Amino acid sequence: MKPLYRLYARILRRQLAGLPMPQHVAIAMDGNRRWARGAGYDDVRIGHRFGAEHLELFLQWCSDAGIRCVTAWVASADNIRRRDSAEVDYLMELTETVVADHVRRDHRWRLHVAGQLDLLPDSTARALKEAVEETRDRPGAGELTIAIGYSGRLEVLDAVRAVLDEAAASGRSVAEVAESLSEDEISRHLYVPGLPDPDLVIRTSGELRMSDFLLWQATRSEIEFCELYWPAFREVDLLRALRTYGRRRLERFS
Template sequence: MTVLTDLVRRLHARRLRARLVGAALPRHVAMVMDGNRRWARQMGFDDPSVGHRYGAAHLHEVAGWCAELGIRQITLFVASVDNVRKRESGEVAHLMRLVEEVIAEPLLRPDSPWRLHVAGRTEVLPESTRHALKLAEDATRDRDRGFHLTVAIGYDGRVEITDAVRNLLHEAAENGVTLREVADHLTEEAIGAHLYTGSRPHPDLVIRTSGERRMSGFLLWQAVHSELYFCDVYWPGFRKLDFLRALRTYTTRP
């Protein structure tokens, strides 16, 4: 029965893929990778944090689907500021090791097309995690194949906007610009340029797994005009079929 089900799903995925040929696919897909611990419990693991390892590894598989379809910009929500600061220390340490070993290190391989960008307050991360991400950013900086992977870690959308305005004001002060002059000439573009994501394109489609129907502070500024797609499947169980369904829904929206 499992073999038959798998065959049916693969055939369905193939049909969906064929229908997407020639369709206007999103250029930038952002994803909230939610449900790792719940997936582990569902699968019968004694330690629910095992789900983080499967979830981290799955990131690269999903990135491969995007590259295959010509989607060259992806942003992945790995951990919020609260995830890092408020969760049990052992779980956070485990998650940070996975970020270093399962997310950052594979990007160093020469066959990876992705250039890494990091979005968030990296100062809340352990030194080893900051170092691993910085190493991967520097090592991939000159990749010119046009594939960009942004990892949102130590991230909160309200904090991002606050930091952007603060940095804008600091920059103005260093240049001798008065507060009134800043206020008189303040624009959306000026604030946007100081976001963690800078001038990179805003997402066309945001996918959240696990069945939750909320953004949880993810890309509050950037996703204001994005299409939203909520999927009941937990992140480690998020299949290519589920991804293609999200893309199909995107292509059918006016």
């Protein structure tokens, strides 16, 4: 790490002192393909490899900053359905060999998975489920959610379906469900219930939209859009996002 970069990182950490910090940070890791093209790679899958490996660094930075809950968007349901099959297969392989394996080794995190696992290859779904089980009993660990095969709209739809299925099993009528339906009841049926909503959502690559990411959970979140492609995202960019978050919260609630 270059001396000027280290100095700047220290300055940013000092500026965070006394500012409110997010409990839960969500990251939309966008721009792997464009980063690969810009770096001169003909095969855009190289960008996915750099992106998957970069998540390990991001989790280290979050842990160092005291962030105890992270949600990382690996692949949307639309991307899995529509992207070139060879590219999707490679991304799934990376999910098994880089993401799941890293979480097994990194005892600072307990893994959760959000998304439609039936969209994934059997080997990928199995690797993620095994990693969830292996990391379940880690006292004091932070909470890491991998969003894969994920759609915010489908998550809400699946939650409503689960509420109706539960009501039917207990003999409640549709009218009774409609009368008692609440935000809390839908939240209890989301893919990963019980976690705090994200305080801060970061999206890389310069796109100024949420793109179906955490639509239910992020209604009150601070949103930070970063121009950098995901593999180029640095610790100082996270620290700046945390500084912006803290200053916004101070202004809003002071």
